[in-house]
Amino acid sequence: xxxxxxxxxxxxxxxxxxxxxxxxxxxxxxxxxxxxxxxxxxxxxxxxxxxxxxxxxxxxxxxxxxxxxxxxxxxxxxxxxxxxxxxxxxxxxxxxxxxxxxxxxxxxxxxxxxxxxxxxxxxxxxxxxxxxxxxxxxxxxxxxxxxxxxxxxxxxxxxxxxxxxxxxxxxxxxxxxxxxxxxxxxxxxxxxxxxxxxxxxxxxxxxxxxxxxxxxxxxxxxxxxxxxx
Numbered sequence: 001x002x003x004x005x006x007x008x009x010x011x012x013x014x015x016x017x018x019x020x021x022x023x024x025x026x027x028x029x030x031x032x033x034x035x036x037x038x039x040x041x042x043x044x045x046x047x048x049x050x051x052x053x054x055x056x057x058x059x060x061x062x063x064x065x066x067x068x069x070x071x072x073x074x075x076x077x078x079x080x081x082x083x084x085x086x087x088x089x090x091x092x093x094x095x096x097x098x099x100x101x102x103x104x105x106x107x108x109x110x111x112x113x114x115x116x117x118x119x120x121x122x123x124x125x126x127x128x129x130x131x132x133x134x135x136x137x138x139x140x141x142x143x144x145x146x147x148x149x150x151x152x153x154x155x156x157x158x159x160x161x162x163x164x165x166x167x168x169x170x171x172x173x174x175x176x177x178x179x180x181x182x183x184x185x186x187x188x189x190x191x192x193x194x195x196x197x198x199x200x201x202x203x204x205x206x207x208x209x210x211x212x213x214x215x216x217x218x219x220x221x222x223x224x225x226x227x228x229x
Contacts, residue, residue, distance in 0.1 A: 019074040051112035073204035082168040082215030109210035167215040173205035197224035
């Protein structure tokens with residue numbers, strides 16, 4: 001970091017290039033789409049942010065899925081996960097990570113609303129309180145009294161059903177809703193929020209189950225905005 005956390009930078013090992021990934025107080029560019037909802041709801045219930053899986057800063061969760069399903073082009077997979085469901089990724093169930101925790105990319109809406117998702121070392125995270133402030137949806141999950149992590153999302157744009165299906169060409173189900181979402185988590189410290197900008201689709205499958213699938217991931221907001229524009 002530079003200037004006590006004003007600027008954060010890292011090195012892309014694959015491309016052998018340095019890049020800035022966080023600037024404190026940077027001016028945000030907006031899409032200015034009209035009639036975009038503040039919350040993502042299904043049958044009157046707000047979908048909490050921890051139910052939307054994200055690529056971790058370390059990349060470990062996507063790397064374990066790539067290893068599990070023998071996905072060779074990791075870079076393409078990490079940016080376009082929607083193209084791998086019902087293709088290389090043969091089912092939507094969570095997997096056991098190499099470090100012993102359960103991780104997931106696809107999220108069962110039923111488990112999400114019932115609070116039956118696992119998170120880190122927590123077997124059942126329950127249903128954390130959902131807060132809605134400044135057009136953001138936020139929850140907080142605590143492993144102990146002193147170890148907590150916040151999750152937050154805001155909806156940036158809505159995508160058509162046709163566009164959703166073009167990002168998930170192998171999925172055997174109907175995309176009922178798709179959004180570009182700004183989403184992140186915060187566990188304390190000067191680094192601030194770990195943000196990503198991802199497209200998700202809500203699918204109704206042939207067995208009538210509902211899943212939220214990550215379809216396309218962006219690591220820079222401008223890249224996501226340019227893609228939508």
